[in-house]
Amino acid sequence: xxxxxxxxxxxxxxxxxxxxxxxxxxxxxxxxxxxxxxxxxxxxxxxxxxxxxxxxxxxxxxxxxxxxxxxxxxxxxxxxxxxxxxxxxxxxxxxxxxxxxxxxxxxxxxxxxxxxxxxxxxxxxxxxxxxxxxxxxxxxxxxxxxxxxxxxxxxxxxxxxxxxxxxxxxxxxxxxxxxxxxxxxxxxxxxxxxxxxxxxxxxxxxxxxxxxxxxxxxxxxxxxxxxxxxxxxxxxxxxxxxxxxxxxxxxxxxxxxxxxxxxxxxxxxxxxxxxxxxxxxxxxxxxxxxxxxxxxxxxxxxxxxxxxxxxxxxxxxxxxxxxxxxxxxxxxxxxxxxxxxxxxxxxxxxxxxxxxxxxxxxxxxxxxxxxxxxxxxxxxxxxxx
Amino acid sequence: xxxxxxxxxxxxxxxxxxxxxxxxxxxxxxxxxxxxxxxxxxxxxxxxxxxxxxxxxxxxxxxxxxxxxxxxxxxxxxxxxxxxxxxxxxxxxxxxxxxxxxxxxxxxxxxxxxxxxxxxxxxxxxxxxxxxxxxxxxxxxxxxxxxxxxxxxxxxxxxxxxxxxxxxxxxxxxxxxxxxxxxxxxxxxxxxxxxxxxxxxxxxxxxxxxxxxxxxxxxxxxxxxxxxxxxxxxxxxxxxxxxxxxxxxxxxxxxxxxxxxxxxxxxxxxxxxxxxxxxxxxxxxxxxxxxxxxxxxxxxxxxxxxxxxxxx
Numbered sequence: 195x196x197x198x199x200x201x202x203x204x205x206x207x208x209x210x211x212x213x214x215x216x217x218x219x220x221x222x223x224x225x226x227x228x229x230x231x232x233x234x235x236x237x238x239x240x241x242x243x244x245x246x247x248x249x250x251x252x253x254x255x256x257x258x259x260x261x262x263x264x265x266x267x268x269x270x271x272x273x274x275x276x277x278x279x280x281x282x283x284x285x286x287x288x289x290x291x292x293x294x295x296x297x298x299x300x301x302x303x304x305x306x307x308x309x310x311x312x313x314x315x316x317x318x319x320x321x322x323x324x325x326x327x328x329x330x331x332x333x334x335x336x337x338x339x340x341x342x343x344x345x346x347x348x349x350x351x352x353x354x355x356x357x358x359x360x361x362x363x364x365x366x367x368x369x370x371x372x373x374x375x376x377x378x379x380x381x382x383x384x385x386x387x388x389x390x391x392x393x394x395x396x397x398x399x400x401x402x403x404x405x406x407x408x409x410x411x412x413x414x415x416x417x418x419x420x421x422x423x424x425x426x427x428x429x430x431x432x433x434x435x436x437x438x439x440x441x442x443x444x445x446x447x448x449x450x451x452x453x454x455x456x457x458x459x460x461x462x463x464x465x466x467x468x469x470x471x472x473x474x475x476x477x478x479x480x481x482x483x484x485x486x487x488x489x490x491x492x493x494x495x496x497x498x499x500x501x502x503x504x505x506x507x508x509x510x511x512x513x514x515x516x517x518x519x520x521x522x523x524x525x526x527x528x529x530x531x532x533x534x535x536x537x538x539x540x541x542x543x544x545x546x547x548x549x550x551x552x553x554x555x556x557x558x559x560x561x562x563x564x565x566x567x568x569x570x571x572x573x574x575x576x577x578x579x
Numbered sequence: 580x581x582x583x584x585x586x587x588x589x590x591x592x593x594x595x596x597x598x599x600x601x602x603x604x605x606x607x608x609x610x611x612x613x614x615x616x617x618x619x620x621x622x623x624x625x626x627x628x629x630x631x632x633x634x635x636x637x638x639x640x641x642x643x644x645x646x647x648x649x650x651x652x653x654x655x656x657x658x659x660x661x662x663x664x665x666x667x668x669x670x671x672x673x674x675x676x677x678x679x680x681x682x683x684x685x686x687x688x689x690x691x692x693x694x695x696x697x698x699x700x701x702x703x704x705x706x707x708x709x710x711x712x713x714x715x716x717x718x719x720x721x722x723x724x725x726x727x728x729x730x731x732x733x734x735x736x737x738x739x740x741x742x743x744x745x746x747x748x749x750x751x752x753x754x755x756x757x758x759x760x761x762x763x764x765x766x767x768x769x770x771x772x773x774x775x776x777x778x779x780x781x782x783x784x785x786x787x788x789x790x791x792x793x794x795x796x797x798x799x800x801x802x803x804x805x806x807x808x809x810x811x812x813x814x815x816x817x818x819x820x821x822x823x824x825x826x827x828x829x830x831x832x833x834x835x836x837x838x839x840x841x842x843x844x845x846x847x848x849x850x851x852x853x854x855x856x857x858x859x860x861x862x863x864x865x866x867x868x869x870x871x872x873x874x875x876x877x878x879x880x881x882x883x884x885x886x887x888x889x890x891x
Contacts, residue, residue, distance in 0.1 A: 399848030407839030427702035
C-alpha cells in the first residue's frame, strides 16, 4: 500500500511537472514568434558563417529592444550547417519537424539547393540570404532569395563598361566551372547588347597556377578592357600575371573580387580594377557606417564579408514585418500564409539596405555599387540601378 | 600569333613555373625509387611546410628567410615522424603495400583537414603581396620571382645529383634502391637509408611548396593537386627514374602552357590526364628515354649512318 501511494505521489509530481512544463512552453509559444537560421558555425566556412549569425542576432535584438512584434518577442533558432548539404538537411528537418517554424533563413548555394525540397514539401518558406547561384530563383514555390543573384552585377558592369566608359573591345577570361562559365556568358551577352565586341573569350582550368598562354592570346586580341570571371583565389594571380606581361588595360570583375585583400596582394598593380558590391558601404550610408563602427567597438574588427552580413542583419526585419502583419490580421502562423503575405507586401524598408523589393519571380532588385581601386583604396565609381 | 616573342615567353615562363613541379616530382620519385613507396603523405609534408612559412612570414611578419627555414624544419620533422612512427612500424609488422599506401593517403587527407580547421579555406600566400615586378629582356617579360626560382631548382638538382653520386649516404640510397636485401648483407642499415630518403623528399617538397606559395595562392588541398602532377611525371618519366621524372615535369609544364595556343583553353586541364593515360597504355613501364633514342635510330638507320659513320 505504501509502495502504491509512493508511486501515485511520484506520478502526480511527474504529471504536474509535465503539465507545468507544457504550460511554460505554451506561454513561451504565445509570447514569442519564432523562425530558424541554418548557417555554418563550424568547418571551413565558419569564419563567415559566425559573423553572419552575429549580424542576424543584432538584428533580432534591435527588433526586440524596440518592443518586438506587437509586444511579442522575435526568437531565432540557430542551427549549424557547416556549409555542408547533408548537415543542412538535418538542421532544416529539425527546424521544420521539431521546432515547426513557418520560415527559415539559410545560405551557401549547395545548402540552399539541398534543403529546397524540404521547404517545398512541408510548405515552409525558405529565405536564401547570401547565395548567388542563378538557379536559386527556380527552386520551387517556397524558396525565395533576399540576395541579388549572379546576373544583376555582371550585367551592370558590362553595360557600364560599354556605354559609360566607351570600351568597344573586351576580352573575357573565365574559370572553367559553373559560376565562371555562366558569369562569362552573362558578361559577353550584356557587353555585346550594349554595342561592344568580345574579341577574346578564354576559359582556364580551375587548378591552373599559370595563365601565360591564355594571357598571350588576350594580348594578341588587343582589347580595350579585360573582364575576369574567376574566384577570389585565382583572380589576383591572373591580374598579377597580366600586369607582368605588360597588359595594362582596365580589369573588370564581380562581387567576389571586392575585398581589401586584393589591394594587399597586388599593390599598385590593383589600380584600375573595377569590381561590384551589392550592398552600401560605410561611405554610402550613415547606418552602415554606424554598423561597421559597432563591429570595431564590440568585436575589434570589421566583419568578414561586410555586404553579406548587412543582408543577414536585415533579414530578421523582413520576417518581423511579415509576422507583424500576420499577427495584426490574426493570420495563422504557417509557412503557406507567410509566403502569401511576403508576396503581398513585397517591398520593405530595411535599416542597412534601405528600400528593398522581393519580386514574384523569386529574385530581388538591388542597386549595384561599382567599386574601383584608386590610389590603393576601393572607392565608388558609380551606382547603377 | 606564334611569333618569336610568344614562343620565347612561353618557354621562359614554363621553365620558371616548372621549378615547383620539378622539385615535387623529384621528391615523389626518390621515395618511389629507394623506399618503393607511393608516398601520398608527401602532400601532407608540403602542406605543413607551406603553413609553417605562412605562419612565420604572413602572420607573424618575420622575414622570408625565417619562413624558408621554418618550412624546411617543419617538413623534416613531419617526414621523420611519418617514417619512424608510421612507415617503419608498418614494415616491421609486415603490412602489405596496399595497406602502407592507404596509410600515406590517410595522412595527406588528415593534414589537409587539420589545415582547413586551423587556417580555413581562404587562400593564402607566404608574402602578403603576389605581385613581382617584371623586366623586359628582349620580348620576354622576366618577373622578379622567375630567376631565383630557376636558380633554386637548378641548385637543388645539382646538389641532389652530387649527394647521390659522391656522398656515402647517397650511394647507400642507390644500393638499397637496386637491391635492398643485398645492400643489407653489405652492412647498409636499410631503416636509416629509408629515413634519409624521406628527409630528402621532405626537404625537396618544402622548397617546392615555398616557391609555389611565394608566387600563387595556396589552400589546404593545393599540395594534393601538385602531388597528382608529380605522380604523373614519375609514371611517365619511368618509375624509379628521378631525373626522368624531373624532365617530364618540365615537359608537362611546357605542354600545359603552350597547349593553349593550339587547342581550346578549356581542354588545358584535361591534357595532363590524356598524356598520363597514353603513357600508361603505351609505356606501362614508363618512358625510357634511352629506348626511345634506340627506337629512333632503328627507324632512321641512314640518318644514323650519316651522323655517326664510325658506328655503322
